[in-house]
Amino acid sequence: MAFSVTILGNASAKPTIASHPSAQVVNLNEQYYLVDAGEGVQQQLIRRGINPLRLRAVFISHLHGDHCFGIFPLISTLGLYGKRTPLTIYAPAPFGEILNNHLRYFDTELPYEIKWVEVRTTEHTLLVQNNTLEVWSIPLRHRVPTAGFLFREKQPPLNVDKWQITRHNLTISEITAAKRGEDIIRDTGERIANSDITYIPYRARSYAYLSDTNYSAKAAELVKGVDLLYHETTYASAESRTAKSRGHSSTTDAAKVALRAEAKRLIIGHFSSRYKDLNMLLNECRELFSESYIAEEGATFTIEEERVKAATK
Amino acid sequence: MAFSVTILGNASAKPTIASHPSAQVVNLNEQYYLVDAGEGVQQQLIRRGINPLRLRAVFISHLHGDHCFGIFPLISTLGLYGKRTPLTIYAPAPFGEILNNHLRYFDTELPYEIKWVEVRTTEHTLLVQNNTLEVWSIPLRHRVPTAGFLFREKQPPLNVDKWQITRHNLTISEITAAKRGEDIIRDTGERIANSDITYIPYRARSYAYLSDTNYSAKAAELVKGVDLLYHETTYASAESRTAKSRGHSSTTDAAKVALRAEAKRLIIGHFSSRYKDLNMLLNECRELFSESYIAEEGATFTIEEERVKAATK
Numbered sequence: 001m002a003f004s005v006t007i008l009g010n011a012s013a014k015p016t017i018a019s020h021p022s023a024q025v026v027n028l029n030e031q032y033y034l035v036d037a038g039e040g041v042q043q044q045l046i047r048r049g050i051n052p053l054r055l056r057a058v059f060i061s062h063l064h065g066d067h068c069f070g071i072f073p074l075i076s077t078l079g080l081y082g083k084r085t086p087l088t089i090y091a092p093a094p095f096g097e098i099l100n101n102h103l104r105y106f107d108t109e110l111p112y113e114i115k116w117v118e119v120r121t122t123e124h125t126l127l128v129q130n131n132t133l134e135v136w137s138i139p140l141r142h143r144v145p146t147a148g149f150l151f152r153e154k155q156p157p158l159n160v161d162k163w164q165i166t167r168h169n170l171t172i173s174e175i176t177a178a179k180r181g182e183d184i185i186r187d188t189g190e191r192i193a194n195s196d197i198t199y200i201p202y203r204a205r206s207y208a209y210l211s212d213t214n215y216s217a218k219a220a221e222l223v224k225g226v227d228l229l230y231h232e233t234t235y236a237s238a239e240s241r242t243a244k245s246r247g248h249s250s251t252t253d254a255a256k257v258a259l260r261a262e263a264k265r266l267i268i269g270h271f272s273s274r275y276k277d278l279n280m281l282l283n284e285c286r287e288l289f290s291e292s293y294i295a296e297e298g299a300t301f302t303i304e305e306e307r308v309k310a311a312t313k
Numbered sequence: 314m315a316f317s318v319t320i321l322g323n324a325s326a327k328p329t330i331a332s333h334p335s336a337q338v339v340n341l342n343e344q345y346y347l348v349d350a351g352e353g354v355q356q357q358l359i360r361r362g363i364n365p366l367r368l369r370a371v372f373i374s375h376l377h378g379d380h381c382f383g384i385f386p387l388i389s390t391l392g393l394y395g396k397r398t399p400l401t402i403y404a405p406a407p408f409g410e411i412l413n414n415h416l417r418y419f420d421t422e423l424p425y426e427i428k429w430v431e432v433r434t435t436e437h438t439l440l441v442q443n444n445t446l447e448v449w450s451i452p453l454r455h456r457v458p459t460a461g462f463l464f465r466e467k468q469p470p471l472n473v474d475k476w477q478i479t480r481h482n483l484t485i486s487e488i489t490a491a492k493r494g495e496d497i498i499r500d501t502g503e504r505i506a507n508s509d510i511t512y513i514p515y516r517a518r519s520y521a522y523l524s525d526t527n528y529s530a531k532a533a534e535l536v537k538g539v540d541l542l543y544h545e546t547t548y549a550s551a552e553s554r555t556a557k558s559r560g561h562s563s564t565t566d567a568a569k570v571a572l573r574a575e576a577k578r579l580i581i582g583h584f585s586s587r588y589k590d591l592n593m594l595l596n597e598c599r600e601l602f603s604e605s606y607i608a609e610e611g612a613t614f615t616i617e618e619e620r621v622k623a624a625t626k
Binding site for chain 1: 382
């Protein structure tokens, strides 16, 4: 099952020729979620081959323009595309007011419904839950109310090992029971332990988006064990003081969060336009956390399935 | 003196990978004016080497998103750039309300002032007047209140021909009088006719922006004799009925306006995303009006100075 993150924008507030403000798409098994929506996001979606009609929901971390100005043109265009299914936007207050103004002035005849769900930025809350996914808010420390998002795959159901099916000559009903996690008890009194014949097909995977924020040990704890961590690095290590005063992070801050969270990989982005050489920022992260990568626009970071336990003995 | 128009966007409402929604910059002698501001305009300005801080004013034709969604990120970024001088935005009502909402939610601490001047879209009004330029509104026929804009260079002051200065041995005060348009009358009774020694250095030039609109004979009359005419061609000639029903123009409509206005050149744009081959649209225009050109993104159309009359005999 695919689990990936595609970077649509990696710039901070001042635009440059080559880079776009914050926006990403999380794809879990063809469920597409937009995370932040900087200006130009609709064009960036098309450029990366992602049909905007396929977006299931949008998550806005905070109401600074470089994280949300692109949602309004996207809302309008989805109307032109004839979208019929509702679109849910998770965003901090007062996004509802802003959205209502947008609809009143620009989209009075939208053919689909938009639902706003308030993200309370001081709380670690379950925002979305379905068969395969949970999305949680992560309180962040920025100049305005801001939340990160944790995409956590649900533990996939148990599989029964083919070799064990043959070995024990399991019936369909025994296999079904095993998949539910039950031991097999036969009329003969024979007992087959569930753990001997089943395995978790792959470990539940997770992705965390933490932008914009100062260093936050609390956020690191909330995303503990995350497979892929996006953490903003607006500034180089030498500008740590500037980063702190502006509610942002340096490369060192991001690497420290990755270490504390025991993340497997770190993606860095939201770069200040002052940095022409992003490798310098990357190298600063890698000194502390070797599995660091630049959130290059257009790059897709895939979290591979990883079998946790094979029952075969 | 430079007089040019740079195309920043030529698409209509649905964005494509390659094209941006409506936006142009008019440059008259290093006075820069933004005409419409579709999404991404700030990045398009930078891409074309135009410093957004140099914009003297913005003209918004109407309040459809593909003509104005880019103004809000631009307003924010100009604040980040530390702009201090006021920015005037000419736009139809209720742009003032929309602007106030933007400022309240996103730009409470802007370091410069924004002035909104209402464009009454049913009137042909002088909006801007300075030493070198007039900008007039042109009522258009769209689904919502819409105005085009006519940029008209002021007639440059008379020059005195160098050869005539030598020939008549003109004094400084005689030259000054001649530049004011006066005849020279000497103590000897000698009279030198102004028209014999002066010339208009070049004909006053003009540019008209007509988008979005149905065919309008009235608009054509109001821009009569224009050097460069931008007219929307959302649709091909075969889609004239669709064009008409949606408040847009076909290639034929645009060419007819150019003919009626006796324009020297026609630029076409605001293309529906359905047309992959813009040359087809161009050829349709050229059948009626040979001096037709595609508003290619990044193209600059220069209106050259043209000496009207040389006095030298």
